[in-house]
Amino acid sequence: MNIAILFGGSSFEHEISIVSAITMKKVLKTSTLTYIFVSPDREFYLIDTDKINSKLFSSGEYKKGKQLTLKQGGFFAEGMFGSKEIDFDVVLNLIHGRDGEDGKISSMMAFFLVPFISPRIEASSLSYNKLYTKFLAESLGVKTVPYEHLSKNGERNISMTYPVIIKPVRLGSSIGVSIVKEASELDYALDVAFEFDSDVIVEPFIEGVKEFNQAGTFTSEWELSIVEEPQKEEFLDFEKKYMDFSRDSQVLSADISDEMKNNIQEAFKKIYDPLFKGSIIRCDFFVVNDEVLLNEINPIPGSMANYLFSDFEGMVQRLAKHLPKEQKIKVDYTYIHSIQSAKGKA
């Protein structure tokens, strides 16, 4: 199978998307990979799979590569003798943050009828925004951490007891996030968060809370990963983050009861089905007093959470054969013909 890795994008997470994309070479070993880079100014470039490395991008050398145009059916390289379609079976959307997770890439792939692995538009809009994720979870009967919502131009009162955690609603990877230990620190933390977003949510900061990650997809059946208990740090520095997005070897399952594992997996399935069909996502859960709470949905997880699956490559290939189909709409101009008849024009 020929898998096109779409990566980069105009996003605060542009660089870690590059890291995720390079990691795919190590884990998608039997597939042919076609790398399509979205530059910071949103041009498409075909990148030679043999030559891909992080310096190609940081040096700007990628600009010497072949530029592509998105048209009906796929990506095209324009040349002297016309337009040549780039050959692949499916796009794997690996653009973290803006463009990739907010629904833009999904919209374009859907519009131009390019088969793609990624959350679809609605799933993207709801999971990219932490406030809408709360609405979604609530409507599906999945509990979440209690929260309050503040807007940039609104009042800055919260009724929660400290410490709290402040999160811009639309960003990933801890950007703009602060832990606030007392009321006097709130204003500054909000100033920081509102630099990145018009809306923030405030949640209680639960010291030492148990956290568990569950990734998965639905192909012709559920394919769920192991449950991982991630190593916790208040903040990841760049090397740790790099490690996180370049992980390529399987980790151990969390040491939890079958009942807890089952509760986590049931919550994952409720979130996933049917909204996230066509995608591989990771949900991060907290467990407080034996209750499973959704913390967040990672619609395009770092390195696609490959390290949580025993057969990641097989799963990607199976998913490529079970993508959601768009409803066919036939336009036959019956309605306009009727108007024309009524007006005596046809």
Place this chain on the structure above:
Amino acid sequence: MNIAILFGGSSFEHEISIVSAITMKKVLKTSTLTYIFVSPDREFYLIDTDKINSKLFSSGEYKKGKQLTLKQGGFFAEGMFGSKEIDFDVVLNLIHGRDGEDGKISSMMAFFLVPFISPRIEASSLSYNKLYTKFLAESLGVKTVPYEHLSKNGERNISMTYPVIIKPVRLGSSIGVSIVKEASELDYALDVAFEFDSDVIVEPFIEGVKEFNQAGTFTSEWELSIVEEPQKEEFLDFEKKYMDFSRDSQVLSADISDEMKNNIQEAFKKIYDPLFKGSIIRCDFFVVNDEVLLNEINPIPGSMANYLFSDFEGMVQRLAKHLPKEQKIKVDYTYIHSIQSAKGKA
């Protein structure tokens, strides 16, 4: 000002988008109009403004026109001597239903940095889906009609008393909608609705409910239309619908108290700001026992609800000068440079 009218699309409402688009010629009189048609198979065509009429599309004659490609900065016509950009100041998204209202067009305009009038991605996702509209309204403190949500593969029990109205969550223009007078009719109505969508909402059908429409936008200030009490019919036949999408002359304000008008306008503003900035929308409200309830949001209303405004063209031009700006993100590869240093590669 040169306004590009983007219309058509792969949608059940393709044909009424054509009607809306043609109506713009009558109401945008001092502007230059550039018509860009999205064919049912989603190719872009430049349509001659002088020659536009419904038959051009129903006959397939549009295919003789110039085909366009969407690239960074705009639409381009490819020719023997390279690529020529189509000149305009702003796109007015007039694609009703799928593609136009679900966020695809907004995503593409945002990605390719084309200035556009339309709800942005999140606003589209939430207003295109009647269930998510409920979540949104609730979170903003705007009341809605009570509802129940049914899924295609779920149980078909409702606890509401009859008569009820069944609506697929994702379609406009009454497609798949039924009024169900008693329990024995429910199954058939759900079969019809589930032909169009995986999810439906069920609401009480309130005979003779008072309905009021409010359209508007925010330019440098609020520009709200008159409040209209639309003429009600259980279903619109094709001629009535045609009338509705080709309306071009101003209507009379509803005969309501200042207090009621104020309540309707306050509800509109709560929904609109800030999510719908950059768009002209119409909200349809019910009034039950003097309480204002949001019925639905029309993100791309028929003929842009021009007939509700005293200076529609001026408003479009002012809005074009006050579109939301995308946050600039600078990618400087600091992070990748750091990794390279740490690894001794740079």
